């Protein structure tokens with residue numbers, strides 16, 4: 455258990471928690487909501503570990519007031535939620551469904567009434583199914599559809615959302631959604647999924663322009679990053695690590711920051727049209743960084759279809775997902791971003807950081823999660839170390855406020871500061887909630903003179 459008090463954070467540092475629509479909202483049929491690729495995927499047999507769907511999830515759609523009260527009790531200054539595209543445009547095109555935007559309108563007002571900044575992600579993987587039927591992110595037109603949707607959301611919420619995030623983890627959406635098929639829409643194109651990268655980035659760039667026209671608030675994207683550690687000492691090991699780094703960490707960052715695609719990451723070059731790179735490089739105000747763990751990489755074995763082999767990193771405790779708990783990796787990653795992009799790197803916010811454990815109430819109904827406290831303590835110290843080195847980190851968002859529906863893992867992985875009993879949907883703050891509340895309260899208190 456951590457004992458030393460956490461070091462100081464700068465005044466105005468943003469303290470937040472994150473969620474996403476399909477993972478918490480439920481109410482799959484309410485308000486004229488259309489079907490998304492995740493509805494289709496989760497309802498197909500064999501796709502989700504426990505056979506569950508997000509049809510009800512945490513029922514946040516009906517319980518958002520209770521959840522915002524929990525946020526307010528935590529003392530955080532920001533809440534990162536996502537807008538479900540199929541609530542706003544049930545078929546992915548055409549005018550906004552008023553009921554869909556009404557829900558987010560109420561949510562945003564409730565947040566502001568509690569002095570919590572609304573941070574809205576426009577796309578956390580829930581593509582309207584009709585757009586997937588028309589080719590999904592393999593189709594160039596989906597980029598334009600996304601910008602039109604962004605315009606509708608910004609027209610309604612642009613005066614109150616304090617930070618926009620266009621896309622969540624386009625790398626994961628490409629690789630697991632269209633590459634290996636572990637996520638919706640379940641396509642297995644492997645390296646032929648490159649157009650999904652380009653069209654998401656193009657959609658991001660077009661959406662930035664739409665958001666700028668409607669809202670004065672800053673704009674970001676949330677990418678997932680993993681610092682790469684070379685396992686082995688041969689040139690082939692180093693080349694493999696560089697290839698993985700280009701694919702995982704640079705494919706969605708180099709073009710955003712004006713450098714074009716890293717060598718060797720583009721599939722069919724005809725997908726990239728003349729002016730696309732300029733659209734994609736539209737300036738952003740913040741780079742959102744989702745961090746979970748570092749990755750070990752070495753040269754592939756003979757005959758492997760991949761240009762690298764991923765190696766589990768030893769020497770770290772592990773979460774219930776078996777991911778290593780490595781706060782040093784967050785420090786390392788922030789240094790890597792700073793060194794790699796230099797002056798081109800915008801201010802950074804950690805838009806997701808968190809861990810899953812098998813949390814359950816004890817006999818007194820309390821939920822103790824000392825591992826999560828240690829996790830957060832370590833990662834906040836890593837952020838502080840980066841700040842100390844002059845890296846401009848403006849905020850830290852915990853994934854997640856609530857235990858929720860963890861994609862292919864269904865309800866089997868609990869990431870929340872608040873426990874959810876899925877039989878009754880009862881919320882119980884865990885001990886990490888009280889710990890974080892004390893940390894945030896201390897950090898927000900004006901320093902004594």
Ligand code: GBH
Nearest residue numbers: 474622623626678746747748776777853860
């Ligand atoms: C995020 O994705 C999502 O944005 C969020 O919706 C989700 O609930 C949350 O994280 C938790 O999963 O191969 O063992 O080294 C996380 C993306 C991709 C992070 C896989 C960890 C590899 C672990 N993840 N990655 S390992």
